[in-house]
Amino acid sequence: MNVQLFIPCFIDQLYPNVGFNMVKVLEKTGCKIHYNNNQTCCGQPAFNAGFHDEAKDVCKKFIADFKGEEYIVAPSASCVGFVRNYYLKLFENSAHLNDIEKISARIFEFSEFMVNVLKVENVGAKFEAKATYHDSCAALRECRIKEAPRKLLSNVEGLELVEMADNETCCGFGGSFAVKFNAISVAMADQKITNAEATKAEYLISTDMSCLMHIDGCAHKKKSNLKSLHLADVLASGW
Known part of the structure; x- marks a missing residue:
């Protein structure tokens, strides 16, 4: 194709x-x-x-x-x-x-x-870690994407995927929103990080690097050990 x-x-x-x-x-x-x-x-x-x-x-x-x-x-x-x-x-x-x-x-x-x-859910990836998943607003509300990333991640050998609380809540990025309304944006990211940390996950995975960039920056400022990864990075691991 x-x-x-x-x-x-x-x-x-x-x-x-x-x-x-x-x-x-x-x-x-x-x-x-x-x-x-x-x-x-x-x-x-x-x-x-x-x-x-x-x-x-x-x-x-x-x-x-x-x-x-x-x-x-x-x-x-x-x-x-x-x-x-x-x-x-x-x-x-x-x-x-x-x-x-x-x-x-x-x-x-x-x-x-x-x-x-493509009707492919298993690419033979291996990733030994505990992770949680962030549903980006664009994926959920504009593309109606919910199950596809989870199906792919469920077939990654060694990956334990744990759902966090309020996983459909915005991370606070929103493009220019993060600049115009910085305090609100950071507070939303802080809550997302708190929910992710509560799962004891090492990694936060998503379809959107824009969200992950925002969350990762706030996590670094909070001195959190939570690490961000795009779905593609996980699926390309171990082979």
Whole structure:
């Protein structure tokens, strides 16, 4: 199966290994990966900051960069959710609508692509640790992702997955929200860390590095031993 790879800005700039690990897992399932070097941002940061016209320019480039018939896979429910749910609103009644409808049907977050499209739940990963899972707001509310990551993690040899309290509660990141409302954002992350620590887990796993970046920074400031890992990093371990 041919797959177009979409690597979000923060993965590209801050956590490139997440992208490499996702490719490693996809290739193990037999996927042939195509990466368009011209790709940039999906437009979400500008849109969330209220710059809708500027966001449109970035979105138009995304539409052009990802033309084709192949599935588009990304290690971020946040970016996938934005493309699926907001492009149609941004370009309502425009000439781009047909292309957007096709892209919305082809773009998938990594875990849902693995489980729902490839029908793969066990990649032979091994990871000796106790972990808990964070449901990102974008995954839950914009992509309806809940079970797919857990199915994949349940088949990781050596991994003990323990659910924490209020696992569907926001971590407080929210992009520019963390900057505009810093005190509230940090308080929300602190509660998330407290709930994760109560499980005695060593690792916090999620589909979204944006959430993990925020939680990890707050955990470091609190001198917590909790470590953050993207789902792709876990699935690429042990083989």
